[in-house]
Structure formats: C-alpha cells, structure tokens
Amino acid sequence: xxxxxxxxxxxxxxxxxxxxxxxxxxxxxxxxxxxxxxxxxxxxxxxxxxxxxxxxxxxxxxxxxxxxxxxxxxxxxxxxxxxxxxxxxxxxxxxxxxxxxxxxxxxxxxxxxxxxxxxxxxxxxxxxxxxxxxxxxxxxxxxxxxxxxxxxxxxxxxxxxxxxxxxxxxxxxxxxxxxxxxxxxxxxxxxxxxxxxxxxxxxxxxxxxxxxxxxxxxxxxxxxxxxxxxxxxxxxxxxxxxxxxxxxxxxxxxxxxxxxxxxxxxxxxxxxxxxxxxxxxxxxxxxxxxxxxxxxxxxxxxxxxxxxxxxxxxxxxxxxxxxxxxxxxxxxxxxxxxxxxxxxxxxxxxxxxxxxxxxxxxxxxxxxxxxxxxxxxxxxxxxxxxxxxxxxxxxxxxxxxxxxxxxxxxxxxxxxxxxxxxxxx
Numbered sequence: 405x406x407x408x409x410x411x412x413x414x415x416x417x418x419x420x421x422x423x424x425x426x427x428x429x430x431x432x433x434x435x436x437x438x439x440x441x442x443x444x445x446x447x448x449x450x451x452x453x454x455x456x457x458x459x460x461x462x463x464x465x466x467x468x469x470x471x472x473x474x475x476x477x478x479x480x481x482x483x484x485x486x487x488x489x490x491x492x493x494x495x496x497x498x499x500x501x502x503x504x505x506x507x508x509x510x511x512x513x514x515x516x517x518x519x520x521x522x523x524x525x526x527x528x529x530x531x532x533x534x535x536x537x538x539x540x541x542x543x544x545x546x547x548x549x550x551x552x553x554x555x556x557x558x559x560x561x562x563x564x565x566x567x568x569x570x571x572x573x574x575x576x577x578x579x580x581x582x583x584x585x586x587x588x589x590x591x592x593x594x595x596x597x598x599x600x601x602x603x604x605x606x607x608x609x610x611x612x613x614x615x616x617x618x619x620x621x622x623x624x625x626x627x628x629x630x631x632x633x634x635x636x637x638x639x640x641x642x643x644x645x646x647x648x649x650x651x652x653x654x655x656x657x658x659x660x661x662x663x664x665x666x667x668x669x670x671x672x673x674x675x676x677x678x679x680x681x682x683x684x685x686x687x688x689x690x691x692x693x694x695x696x697x698x699x700x701x702x703x704x705x706x707x708x709x710x711x712x713x714x715x716x717x718x719x720x721x722x723x724x725x726x727x728x729x730x731x732x733x734x735x736x737x738x739x740x741x742x743x744x745x746x747x748x749x750x751x752x753x754x755x756x757x758x759x760x761x762x763x764x765x766x767x768x769x770x771x772x773x774x775x776x777x778x779x780x781x782x783x784x785x786x787x788x789x790x791x792x793x794x795x796x797x798x799x800x801x802x803x804x805x806x807x808x809x810x811x812x813x814x815x816x817x818x819x820x821x822x823x824x825x826x827x828x829x
Contacts, residue, residue: 413468416624417461417593421586423631424457425559428493429578429585430638433566435501443501450497453634455490458521458589460627462528465593476612481531485524492520500560510560517556521589522549525596533609534602544599548592555588666740668718669725677739677747681785681792684751690786696753697799698765698808699781700728705744708776717743724776731764733757747799753784754811762809780805784814 431450438446462485467475496517499509525548529538562581566574664676672680687693702708702724709717721743728746732738736758737749750758765780783789783798 410468413464413624417464417468418586418590420457420464420624420627420631421461421589422582423628423635424454424461425585425589426578426582427631427634427638428454428457428497429559429563429566429581430641431634432497432501432563433574433578434641435497436503447494447498447501449634451490451494453631454493454497455486455520455524457627457631458493459486459489459524459528460623461586461589462525462593464624465590465597466528469597474608475532476608477528477531477614478533478609479613481527481533482614485528485531488520488527489524492517492523496520496556496560497563500563505564510557510564513560514553514557517560518549518552521552521556521592522596525552525593526600529597529600531612531614532602533612534606535609536603536606538600538602541599541601544595548596548599551588551592551595555585555592558588559585668721669729669740671725671729671746672737672739674739674741677737677741677749678792680737680749681795684785685790690790693751693785694753695785696750696811697783697785697795698748698750699745699779699783699799700748700765701745701779701800702776703744703779704775704777727768731761733761736761741796747796753809758809765808766805778805780808782808782811782814784811787811787814 428450431446431453434446435443435450463477463482496513499505499513499516502509559581562577562585566578566581664672664679666673684693684695709720712720721740725738725740725746728748729738732748735751739747739749741747748761750761752758779802781799781801781803783795785795788798789795
C-alpha cells in the first residue's frame with residue numbers, strides 16, 4: 405500500500421517536531437523556578453505545546469505516506485490520541501520540573517512520556533478505521549517503543565540540564581537538544597509506521613469524519629503558527645528575565661550603596677569604614693598593608709546646629725565636609741562616622757603623596773566660613789591595634805593637630821585607648 409514518502413511533508417513533520425521540542429524544553433526548564441499559579445501556567449503551556457507538536461508531527465508524517473485512496477480519520481479516536489500526547493507530556497514535565505528528582509521519578513517520567521507517544525502514534529493510526537486489521541512487525545514494534553523510551557529520556561534529561569543553565573549558552577544547548585529530540589521523535593514515528601501496516605486493498609471507513617486533506621500541510625501550518633507564537637512568548641520571557649536580572653543587580657547595588665553611604669554628605673558611612681578595614685585585615689600581611697586612621701570631630705557641633713531643622717543640619721554638615729573631601733587623595737577613604745565626626749583611612753600613611761593632606765589638616769582642620777572647633781586624633785595599623793575597635797578607639801584619643809601625619813612616636817598606648825570615648829553600639 406505504501407508507494408513512497410512525500411519529502412516536503414517529511415521535512416514539514418521534522419520542522420514541527422523541532423519547534424515543538426524547542427518550545428517545550430524552554431517551558432519545561434522554567435518550571436523549576438516557577439511557583440504557584442505561574443508554575444501551573446508554564447506546565448499547561450509546555451504540555452499543550454509538546455503534546456500538540458508530537459501529535460501534529462505524527463499526522464503530518466502519516467500524510468507523507470501516499471495512499472491509493474483518500475485518507476480519513478475517526479474524530480473521537482484522533483482527539484483521544486491528541487489527549488494522550490498532551491497528558492503524557494504534562495505528567496512528564498510535572499515530574500521533571502521538581503527541584504529534587506531521584507532516579508525512580510526520572511524513570512517514571514520517561515515511561516509516562518514514552519507511553520503517551522506510543523499510544524498517540526498507534527491510536528492515531530488505528531483512527532483511520534481501515535477495512536482490514538493491521539499487520540504488526542514485532543521487530544519494528546519493539547524498536548519503535550525503544551526509540552520512544554530513549555527519546556523521552558533524552559528529552560527530559562536535556563530539559564533537566566537546561567534548568568541549571570542561563571543566558572545565550574542555554575539557548576544554544578536548547579536548540580541542539582531540540583534537533584536531537586525531534587530526530588528521535590521522527591525516528592520513532594517512521595519506525596512505528598513500518599511496525600504497523602495494513603494489507604493491500606484495505607480502505608478507511610466511509611463514516612470517518614476527519615478528511616485526511618486537513619491533516620497534512622494545513623495542520624502543519626496551523627501548528628507552526630501556534631509554535632511561532634509560543635517561541636515569540638519565549639523570546640519575550642527571555643528578555644523580561646534578563647531585564648529583571650539586570651534590574652535586580654542595579655537594585656542590589658543601589659541598596660548596597662545606601663547601606664554604606666551617608667545620605668547628608670554622600671560620603672561613605674561608619675559601616676563602609678569598618679568594612680574597608682576588615683577587607684584590609686583579610687589580606688593577612690599587616691606589614692604590606694599598613695594604614696592610618698585620622699579622626700576629625702567637630703567639638704562645637706551642638707552649638708553650631710542649635711535651633712536648626714534636620715535639613716539645615718544636613719547642609720551644615722555637607723558644608724563642613726566639603727573642604728575635607730577636596731584635600732583627600734583618591735586612595736584615601738573619608739567617611740562620616742557620626743553626626744559630628746569623620747575618619748580618614750589613609751593607606752601607606754607614611755608615603756610622601758599624603759604630605760600636603762596632613763599639612764592642610766594641621767593648618768586648617770577643615771575651616772569653613774563658620775567658626776568650627778576641631779578635635780583631632782590618629783592611630784596606625786598594626787602598631788596601635790589590629791582590630792577595628794582598637795584602632796577607632798585609639799584614633800579618638802584627642803591629639804594636638806600639629807601631631808597629625810607624624811607617626812615616628814606612635815606606640816601601643818593602651819592606657820590612652822582605654823580612656824577613649826566609648827563607641828556607640
């Protein structure tokens with residue numbers, strides 16, 4: 405009864421299988437990160453696309469087999485074959501989309517999908533309701549079922565692998581996986597057609613309600629259009645997820661900046677200062693990473709800010725800090741430590757490049773148009789201490805401004821450290 409295969413229809417069936425596999429793999433990969441209603445939406449879409457794609461590929465492949473008489477199908481059996489493909493795909497994707505998946509569940513998902521493909525295929529062929537019963541070739545029958553199992557297992561394994569990948573590399577792997585999966589599905593179909601044949605002279609039942617002319621190119625075009633929409637949605641989702649990831653990175657960066665930034669001056673805050681010190685401690689070798697802390701406190705801040713509202717106080721602090729900021733070299737961290745105090749963390753504190761900064765502090769100490777009374781101090785890592793608490797407490801011990809930037813007599817002054825003002829918790 406088989407004369408030859410129609411090559412354009414064979415290629416159409418393969419193209420449908422590729423598009424269905426590509427869309428289903430993406431939808432299935434999204435399941436692991438989706439929850440609630442969103443997960444069921446992706447699951448239903450993936451099952452519908454995969455099942456419909458496999459089902460369409462089957463009937464387009466059937467039309468690729470020319471017959472001497474008009475091909476027709478029983479509508480209820482054809483619909484049941486579609487439902488079997490969609491249901492099996494849904495069960496398989498539901499299992500494979502779990503966050504934790506053991507070998508038993510994986511095998512169950514594979515067998516579920518393979519069973520759906522096999523039922524869909526042979527039921528779809530039976531839907532022709534031929535006048536003579538089919539003849540089975542046992543070897544090809546077993547081979548077709550084996551291909552269905554291997555194809556299903558490979559597809560689900562690739563789907564599972566894609567859940568762990570992101571970016572353009574995931575899309576490339578997904579396309580390759582879709583080609584492999586489509587080849588396996590088509591291999592199962594055409595092997596199955598060799599496993600189940602009808603005797604010469606058999607004709608479809610005259611009461612079949614579905615004309616075969618609708619099951620070739622028209623069905624392929626409809627399914628391709630449906631899958632194209634799905635792929636368009638997939639592309640939008642990829643772009644949306646990429647933008648969402650970029651926004652998250654920006655938001656995290658903004659939150660981090662706010663956490664380590666003083667809102668009034670824009671300078672690093674106390675947390676940023678302590679984090680920078682901890683980063684230096686983590687380098688390990690103190691001899692290669694020495695630094696000094698220079699403490700600058702506005703001793704008469706209460707008098708200067710008396711009667712001001714919060715906005716005016718912020719302007720005052722910003723005005724006081726601006727001259728300090730201008731004197732700091734690029735590698736010096738100037739931080740606002742408290743409402744009326746600042747710290748400068750000076751790496752390689754004895755370097756000649758910091759001479760002008762020290763000189764300016766000694767002579768001006770941040771003088772503004774207002775009369776500011778400065779209290780100054782300094783400490784050195786690792787000489788004065790080897791922890792943030794010790795170094796900060798030592799730097800807060802009042803010193804004559806003329807001593808700032810001169811470190812020759814710096815020692816572990818434990819009694820002075822103990823006498824320093826208590827740190828705020």
